[in-house]
Amino acid sequence: MSRLIHIKRKQRILLASLLVGIFIVLTVGLIVKNSIDRNKPTEDRASVSEVSGIPIHEDILPEGSEGRPGIKRKIKYIVIHETANHSEGADAKAHAEYLKSGNSGTTSWHYTVDDHEIYQHIPDSEVAWHAGDKLEEGGGNLNGLSLELCVNDDGSFNRTFDNAAKFTAYLLKEYELSVDDIKQHHDFSGKNCPMTIREKGRWQEFLNLVRQYLA
Numbered sequence: 001m002s003r004l005i006h007i008k009r010k011q012r013i014l015l016a017s018l019l020v021g022i023f024i025v026l027t028v029g030l031i032v033k034n035s036i037d038r039n040k041p042t043e044d045r046a047s048v049s050e051v052s053g054i055p056i057h058e059d060i061l062p063e064g065s066e067g068r069p070g071i072k073r074k075i076k077y078i079v080i081h082e083t084a085n086h087s088e089g090a091d092a093k094a095h096a097e098y099l100k101s102g103n104s105g106t107t108s109w110h111y112t113v114d115d116h117e118i119y120q121h122i123p124d125s126e127v128a129w130h131a132g133d134k135l136e137e138g139g140g141n142l143n144g145l146s147l148e149l150c151v152n153d154d155g156s157f158n159r160t161f162d163n164a165a166k167f168t169a170y171l172l173k174e175y176e177l178s179v180d181d182i183k184q185h186h187d188f189s190g191k192n193c194p195m196t197i198r199e200k201g202r203w204q205e206f207l208n209l210v211r212q213y214l215a
């Protein structure tokens, strides 16, 4: 009789150990899966020819270009820049030509927005070199989708500003991000960029406009 109790006790211990084991495996598995999902590279959204009436031109740098390292990553931010190029004619198309000429070296970014259209230069899912913070974890290059706003003297900055807000709202929706995920180049490297928006104190106005277009 006591031997039988002893065996039953052993079985219970074995069963309990097995359950604890299964629990640990499932918990660890879930933690690992979540951390993988959090850093899973973002898939490119479906391509579109316009957003809110603004034409979008895909003019992607060839693979292997200096400015296109081809590093896949998860998009966590929209990073706002200005070209700081006040020359007449320095619009989105001109900046697409500039990037394609190779004269920009390793510098690159995803989109240039002007007062009438938008050019794309690097796929959303890939790193571009715009934030001045190399591949820092949590940084602008590794996690940011970058927009350069044109400031050419023969363009309307207010219209560019408005187009950028519309396009940012669209990107936030596409990638399930929030207004808190909109950053300035300045946040990552301390550079005074986007300069006009910063110096004229228009950052909050920009965020509010994006909020308005999201609603």
Ligand SMILES: [Zn+2]
Pocket: 080, 081, 082, 130, 185, 191, 193, 194
């Ligand atoms: Zn910048």
